[in-house]
Amino acid sequence: MTTPLLSLQGLTKAYPGVVANDNVSFDIGEGEVHALLGENGAGKSTLVKMIYGLVKPDSGRMLLRGQPFAPPEPRAARADGIAMVFQHFSLFDALNVAENIALGMEDPPPMGSLASRIREVSETYGLPLDPYRTVGDLSAGERQRVEIIRCLLQDPKLLIMDEPTSVLTPQEVEILFETLKKLRSEGTSILYISHKLEEIRTLCDHATILRLGKNVGECVPAETSARDMAELMVGSALQTPERASRAFGEVALDIIGLSVPSPTEFGTSLRNVHLTVRKGEVLGIGGVAGNGQDELLGVLSGEILTEADAVKMAGQPVGRLGPTARRRLGLLSAPEERLGHAAAPDMSLTENALLTGSVRENLENRGFLKWAEARSFAERIIEAFDVRTPGPENAARSLSGGNLQKFVIGREVLQNPEVLVVNQPTWGVDAAAAAAIRQAILDLASKGAAVVCISQDLDELMEISDSFAALNEGRLSTPRPTAGLTVEEIGLMLGGAHGMEVAHV
Amino acid sequence: MDLSQINPVLLVASLMVAATPLLLAAIGELVVEKAGVLNLGVEGMMIVGAITGFAISVETGSPWLGFLASAIGGALLSLLFVLLTQVALANQVASGLALTLFGLGLSALLGQGYVGIKPPGMAELDIPVLSDLPVVGPILFGHDPILYLGIALTAAVWAVLKYTRVGLILRAVGENHDAAHALGYKVVRIRILAILFGGACAGLGGAYISLIRVPQWTEGMTAGVGWIALALVVFASWKPWRVLLGAYLFGGVTVVQLNLQAAGVAIPVEYLAMSPYIITILMLVILSADKSRAPASLGRIFHASH
Numbered sequence: 001m002t003t004p005l006l007s008l009q010g011l012t013k014a015y016p017g018v019v020a021n022d023n024v025s026f027d028i029g030e031g032e033v034h035a036l037l038g039e040n041g042a043g044k045s046t047l048v049k050m051i052y053g054l055v056k057p058d059s060g061r062m063l064l065r066g067q068p069f070a071p072p073e074p075r076a077a078r079a080d081g082i083a084m085v086f087q088h089f090s091l092f093d094a095l096n097v098a099e100n101i102a103l104g105m106e107d108p109p110p111m112g113s114l115a116s117r118i119r120e121v122s123e124t125y126g127l128p129l130d131p132y133r134t135v136g137d138l139s140a141g142e143r144q145r146v147e148i149i150r151c152l153l154q155d156p157k158l159l160i161m162d163e164p165t166s167v168l169t170p171q172e173v174e175i176l177f178e179t180l181k182k183l184r185s186e187g188t189s190i191l192y193i194s195h196k197l198e199e200i201r202t203l204c205d206h207a208t209i210l211r212l213g214k215n216v217g218e219c220v221p222a223e224t225s226a227r228d229m230a231e232l233m234v235g236s237a238l239q240t241p242e243r244a245s246r247a248f249g250e251v252a253l254d255i256i257g258l259s260v261p262s263p264t265e266f267g268t269s270l271r272n273v274h275l276t277v278r279k280g281e282v283l284g285i286g287g288v289a290g291n292g293q294d295e296l297l298g299v300l301s302g303e304i305l306t307e308a309d310a311v312k313m314a315g316q317p318v319g320r321l322g323p324t325a326r327r328r329l330g331l332l333s334a335p336e337e338r339l340g341h342a343a344a345p346d347m348s349l350t351e352n353a354l355l356t357g358s359v360r361e362n363l364e365n366r367g368f369l370k371w372a373e374a375r376s377f378a379e380r381i382i383e384a385f386d387v388r389t390p391g392p393e394n395a396a397r398s399l400s401g402g403n404l405q406k407f408v409i410g411r412e413v414l415q416n417p418e419v420l421v422v423n424q425p426t427w428g429v430d431a432a433a434a435a436a437i438r439q440a441i442l443d444l445a446s447k448g449a450a451v452v453c454i455s456q457d458l459d460e461l462m463e464i465s466d467s468f469a470a471l472n473e474g475r476l477s478t479p480r481p482t483a484g485l486t487v488e489e490i491g492l493m494l495g496g497a498h499g500m501e502v503a504h505v
Numbered sequence: 506m507d508l509s510q511i512n513p514v515l516l517v518a519s520l521m522v523a524a525t526p527l528l529l530a531a532i533g534e535l536v537v538e539k540a541g542v543l544n545l546g547v548e549g550m551m552i553v554g555a556i557t558g559f560a561i562s563v564e565t566g567s568p569w570l571g572f573l574a575s576a577i578g579g580a581l582l583s584l585l586f587v588l589l590t591q592v593a594l595a596n597q598v599a600s601g602l603a604l605t606l607f608g609l610g611l612s613a614l615l616g617q618g619y620v621g622i623k624p625p626g627m628a629e630l631d632i633p634v635l636s637d638l639p640v641v642g643p644i645l646f647g648h649d650p651i652l653y654l655g656i657a658l659t660a661a662v663w664a665v666l667k668y669t670r671v672g673l674i675l676r677a678v679g680e681n682h683d684a685a686h687a688l689g690y691k692v693v694r695i696r697i698l699a700i701l702f703g704g705a706c707a708g709l710g711g712a713y714i715s716l717i718r719v720p721q722w723t724e725g726m727t728a729g730v731g732w733i734a735l736a737l738v739v740f741a742s743w744k745p746w747r748v749l750l751g752a753y754l755f756g757g758v759t760v761v762q763l764n765l766q767a768a769g770v771a772i773p774v775e776y777l778a779m780s781p782y783i784i785t786i787l788m789l790v791i792l793s794a795d796k797s798r799a800p801a802s803l804g805r806i807f808h809a810s811h
Contacts, residue, residue, distance in 0.1 A: 054687065074689035090684035092677050093801060103677050104688055108670070 003066045005030045005189045006051070006158055010060035013046055020046035022213040023060070028158065033180065033190045035200040035221060038210035039233055039430040044193050047210070048160050051191070052084045053077040078106060081157030085147045085164055093136035097146055100135055104150040121152050125179045140288060141172045148179070159183065160191045165199060169288055170458070170491040177203055195233070195431065196459075197226035211235050234432050248466075249279030252450035253300075253331070253419045254312040260299055268292040268474045270299065275469070275476060277419070277450040282441065283479060284465025285454045287494055292474040293423055293454050294336070300421045300452065301333035302326040313419060327359045330418030334408050336427065336454075338401065342408040345397040349389065352396050353378035353411055360415040377414075385410035386436065402429040406437065413440050420444060423454040438464050458490060470494045511764045516757075518643045521652060522718055524756025526551070526710040526727075528655045530734035531741070531748045532662055533706025538738055539666065540699035541679035541802035545601025546586055547707050548731025549608020554579040554708025555715040556612040559624055559722045568627040572651060572712050579708020580701045582608055587697050594806050609725060619722045627651070627717060651713055656749070658706070663745035675699065679800035682807045692807050707731065733782065740789030743799065747792060755785040 004027035013021045020043045028034045038044045049055040051062065053071030062069045064080060071077035074084075091100050098115050102108035109117070115131035122129045127145040135146060144164060151159055161180075165173045180190055180203065192204055200207060201221045209217045209232045217232045255275040262269045270292050277283045287293065298304035299311065302323040311319040313331055321329075335341045343352045354374045358364045363374045378392035385406040389399055396404055409425050425441065426434035442464055445451050454471070455461050461468055462482060469479040470493035477493045530547050537544050557578030562571025582604065589600040627649045630636065636646040666672040675695060678685045682692045714730070715722055733755065741747035758781040766777055 053689070074687070078689075086687060090681070090687045092680040092684060094680050094798070095673075095676065099673055102670070103673060103685075103690075 002030070004028055004063075005032075005065060006069070007063040007066075008047075008051075008060070009063065011047065011050060011057045011062070012059045013043075013050060013055060013057050019213050021050070021057075024210065024213070024215045025060075026208045026215060026218065028189050028191060029206075031184055031187045031189060032206060033184055033192055033204045035204035035207035036191060036193045036210065037195065037197075037200065037207055037229060037233055039195065039432075042210040042233070043213040044210055045162065046213075048084065048162060048191065048193065051077070051158075052082060052160060075106065078104075078154060081155070082160065083151035083154055083156035083158070084160040084162070085144070085151060086162055091135050091143055091146060094134070096132050096134050097129060097138075098131040100146055101131075101150045101153060105154060117153060118149060121149055125149075125152065125182065126175060127179060140290070141168050144168070144176075148176075152183075156188060158189045158191060160193070162193045163195075164192075165194065165196065169494050170487055173199070197221075197229050198459075200229070201226060209233055230431060234430075246280050246446050248281045249448060250314070251276055252279045252281075252314055253277045253452070254315075255299070255310060256312075258299065258306060258310045260295060260304060260306055262292075262295050262474075263298070263304060267295055270295050270476075271474045273474075273476045275452075275479075277452055279418075279448050279450050280445055281467065282445050282451040282453060282465045284461030284468045284482065285452065285471050285476070286456070286458055286461050286468060286490065287454075287471035289456055291471050293471060295474070296471065296476075297333060297335055297421060297423045297454060300331070301335070302331075324359060327356065327415075330360075330416075331421070332356070332360075332412040332415055332417040332419070333421040334412045334423065334425065336423035338404050338408055339397065343396040343404060346395055348395055349382070349387075349392040349399075349407060350375045350378045352407075353381060353392070356411060357415055381407055381410040381414055384414060385440070386433070402433055405429050406433055409437050409440065413444055416447075417444070417449055419450045419452070421452045421454070424456065425453060426455075426457065426460060434460070458487075468493075510768060514640050514643055516760055516764065518647065520753060520757040520760040521644075521648065522756070523759045524752040525652050525655045526713045526718060527730050527734055527737065527755055528659065528749060528752035529710035529713060530707045530731055531737045531752060532655070532659050532745060533703035533710075534734055535738050535741075535743060535745060535748055536662060536666075536675070536706075537699050537703035538803055539679045539743060539800055540675050540696050541682055541800050541805065541807075542590065542696050542700055543597045543601065543804040544583065544586055544604070544700060544703055545598060545735065546583070546604025546608065546731075547703075547734050548727060548729065549605035550579040550582050550704050550707035551608075551711035551714075551727045551731045551734075552612040552725065553582045553608045553615075554711030555727060556616045556619070556711075556722060557708070558712025559715040560615065560619055562624050562716060563619060563622055566625050568625055568716055571624070571716055572709060575708040575712030576705035577708070579706070579711065580704040582611075583700050583704025583707075586704075587700050590806070591693050591697055591700070594808070597804050597806070605731070613724045616722050616724060620724075622722065624716050624720050624722075626720070649717055651709070651717065654709075659745050659749045666745070676800070679802055682802045682805070686807070696807075707734075710734070733785070736786060737789065739799070740786060740793050742793045747789070750792075751785055751789050754788055755781050758784045 006028045009025050011021050011024045024047060036044050046055060050057050053074045053076055098111055098118060101118060102114060108114055118129065118131040127149060129142065129145050129149060135143060164176060168176065184190065194200055204221050207219050207221045208215060211233060219229065255273055258270060258273045260270045268291055295304065299306060302321055306319040308317040308319040313329055318326055318329065339345045354363055354369060357377055361377050363370050363377065375392055381387065382389060382392060387407045388403050409422065412420060426437050429437065438460065441451055441453065453465060465482050467479040468482045468485060470477045472494060530551055534544065534547050554575035558571040558575030561574035562568045586600055586604050589595040590597050629647055629649050632646050636642050666676060674690055678690060678692050678695050686692050711727055714726060719726065737748055737751045741751050762777040762780050766774060
């Protein structure tokens with residue numbers, strides 16, 4: 001057997017109170033696309049940070065082509081041919097593309113020749129990019145190209161990609177995969193981190209699965225079913241949300257020809273949006289972030305006021321009503337941004353429960369707060385949605401992202417809404433908890449509530465929604481029944497690949 | 506009222522002198538803010554520079570040693586800010602305000618024995634022929650060396666920020682310190698160096714007031730120039746040449762209003778005295794209408810653990 005490119009042997013890293021990686025070992029071969037699978041908090045990020053020299057292992061060692069490898073800092077790792085595309089892009093908004101790329105290189109050439117090399121590489125790999133554009137103006141897909149080209153210019157031996165497709169449209173994903181396959185054929189190894197199993201099955205040669213910091217199994221993804229991999233990740237049988245077949249009732253929410261300018265400078269204005277949701281129906285709205293999702297949620301929740309007739313709830317105009325008045329009528333919403341929008345970070349869970357629940361749960365008495373009731377409401381949410389926290393007196397900030405998400409969604413679901421609007425309900429939540437949240441949304445719909453679910457996760461929308469519409473540059477496509485929609489059709493509804501093309505060579 | 510006694514050549518020459526303390530302090534603070542740190546202690550570092558520079562040049566008889574000492578004094582005081590904000594991760598606004606108050610008190614203590622003394626002068630540039638030219642001579646070739654240092658420093662800061670890798674890294678740290686850290690740059694080290702540079706520049710600016718502009722020592726003699734420097738950096742949209750422009754504008758209006766006072770114009774002195782501040786800020790507000798904005802990490806505390 002040939003020497004693997006990178007061999008990890010017994011890597012262990014502990015942080016106070018948690019062992020992030022416990023004796024993890026695996027090999028990455030030359031020219032192999034190796035998947036690293038795991039739930040949130042399984043220790044994937046810590047592991048790649050050790051390979052990239054950002055974190056030092058407590059014990060264990062790494063071998064690069066048989067030689068001991070212990071990078072003290074990212075610079076050393078880059079010098080040894082290791083490059084990384086980060087999950088949260090590590091880009092500088094105020095600088096241009098060429099400057100951003102120069103920052104990630106050891107010996108950048110002068111700007112002029114760097115710019116021409118960027119053009120060269122971007123054309124070879126089908127990732128068009130203008131070196132002099134300011135990064136702050138680029139779309140998510142284009143920003144990712146900046147990161148990838150930054151890595152490619154250093155001629156890496158191992159390319160680490162941390163959740164690269166979470167912000168891309170299906171077509172953009174396809175183009176990214178073409179680029180990665182071309183890299184593999186040139187002998188570059190890729191360590192691909194994701195929890196999207198279908199992607200891993202189409203792309204990766206080998207997979208290592210982490211659970212709670214331990215290596216719990218390896219497999220060849222093409223020969224393993226997605227369900228088996230998911231169960232290895234979760235450690236138990238996975239429940240798929242069930243939807244009871246149900247009849248839709250009357251129209252619960254109605255938007256006709258709504259155009260609203262965005263309240264923020266860089267937001268997207270809504271243009272001529274039509275939308276109808278009936279009782280018992282789940283309407284899924286897909287689209288890449290920044291295409292008007294926040295504005296649509298604002299219009300529905302009452303944060304953005306419109307003409308009275310533009311938004312109707314069960315035939316009654318509500319366009320001029322603010323969020324509290326709409327809550328009284330039964331229109332509840334859970335925005336995407338958890339800390340600062342859906343929840344006040346430094347306030348306790350009880351206080352946060354009060355903030356949106358006071359109207360419908362009757363937690364207020366002539367301006368005075370009913371603390372006991374508020375506390376028991378918070379406890380009910382924690383209980384029903386399995387929020388992992390020592391108690392409702394803890395600050396919202398102290399919860400992990402996934403746990404806070406469960407709390408935020410649970411808080412609205414338990415208030416028995418007539419219409420529920422959620423944006424990215426399972427963002428950053430692990431598979432088991434995501435399934436629980438989706439089930440709760442479906443249960444709510446089967447009890448007769450209308451649900452509008454805005455999400456970037458198409459698999460999620462296919463799973464829970466009855467009809468699907470795409471939001472693209474502030475325009476909403478005509479909703480179509482979800483049953484029978486193919487990925488290609490959805491991709492076209494989402495507005496294509498934003499000018500991307502498949503690798504030429 | 507006799508406006509004819511105002512000599513335009515002398516006016517321009519003296520506005521450059523009036524602008525230099527402000528320019529030095531502001532260009533230092535610009536570098537600090539470009540690195541993502543807001544140091545509100547400029548006034549404190551200036552006044553400490555003013556007294557250390559004054560004391561050392563009186564003791565040694567050399568204004569050059571005085572200026573060197575003022576830069577060291579300003580940098581030493583900024584080291585306190587470094588300890589508070591970069592090591593102890595204290596709030597930058599509160600630390601900067603404390604630095605100013607501390608600097609004002611410390612300088613008063615140090616300066617007790619120096620009130621009423623005249624410092625040794627610094628020879629003005631005297632280039633044969635050039636300095637004797639009419640009009641151009643006194644304006645361009647008849648100043649002390651520190652004034653030219655101020656202009657050179659502006660050009661150097663502009664060129665370094667725009668064209669060099671060091672400048673690019675400094676801007677990157679100020680723009681997104683988490684990303685810079687992830688790429689392996691030493692965020693804290695770069696910021697410490699920037700803060701020390703800012704302190705040294707503020708110190709020089711202070712000494713320019715006590716050694717050349719006035720020249721003597723009185724308590725609190727920087728009289729708010731440090732605060733104007735802070736405002737100048739913001740209104741100049743973090744651009745070095747605009748800082749120079751703003752500083753000269755401020756210096757110009759200051760000198761003109763002093764001349765008007767001397768000429769006995771029938772405008773109350775208070776209005777004249779406030780005019781440099783108002784006109785400078787007004788002018789820069791108009792200039793800063795373009796879309797350039799503050800470094801994104803400005804004033805945020807950096808924890809390496811993220």
